[in-house]
Amino acid sequence: MNALFDTISESAVDVTPGGHDYETVRKVITMLSEDYRDQPGLETIAGELGMSPTGLQKTFTRWAGLSPKAFLQAITLDHAKTLLGREQLPLLDTSYELGLSGPGRLHDLFVTHEAMSPGEWKSGGEGLVIRHGFHPSPFGRSLVMITDRGLAGVAFADEGKEQTAFEDMSARWPKARYVEDQQATAAYAKRIFDPAEWSSDRPLKVVLIGTDFQIKVWETLLKIPFGKAKSYSDIAAEIGCPKASRAVGAAIGRNPVSFVVPCHRALGKSGALTGYHWGVTRKRAMLGWEAGKA
DNA sequence: CGCCATTAGTGGG
């Protein structure tokens, strides 16, 4: 189908250069979110996109692991509420102490993290060398940033907006030295977006650069298992600041390592998506995608 | 009831 298969091959997810599948999915999600009152059918949507219903069906299933109908089900408010329901995590979880995300679920992205202290990054990343590159992902083009201590940033850009994403990220550590190095970041991209690469044997090293409060919030996000979600207020309670849910939201919004630190798994108490730094549509896509793999 | 819109309280940066 696509002759230009790149380094990330043989996966069920959309890893085609340019993230073509995601582009289709993004449009569908946008349409559904706008017209959710009058439930456009598969035919209508396909028509709008200039695709055949079967073609759309195929693209969808390849991307999400779900039929469009099931996907629609997976991104409703109702489903989001289900993600929030039940299941309290033990407050002191062993895997958390080890810095692993999630209690041993087979297909989860295992992460070891290290916090960079305020003193170290306060200078705006002075002395820090950050290598970066863009790569296709199931959620559009992703910008991956690494230091010699591990992964430091993951961002997303729609077609043609790469520069914006880069500026957004580099503004966070204005004094760091930025070096383009696609070769180095490609390995990370592959690890991050292909579930087949997720394994506890070979944890992904992440360096979290933020304030104490932010780090606490991000660590809490890392404990939310794949395919689940928590409300901002749950997270606030868990870090011992039950009234700070709004501040939690702000901290989550500053998470520099999107997707890896699963900020898309934070929802409003009602199940509403409420916001996402790289666009609520992308958040909806991530939750739907996880629903298809969970 | 249920679904908005508005408001006040809130804590971190």
Add this chain to the structure above:
DNA sequence: CCCACTAATGGCG
């Protein structure tokens, strides 16, 4: 001052 929150309140089918 800004903000990816939330519970309470009041209006309107």
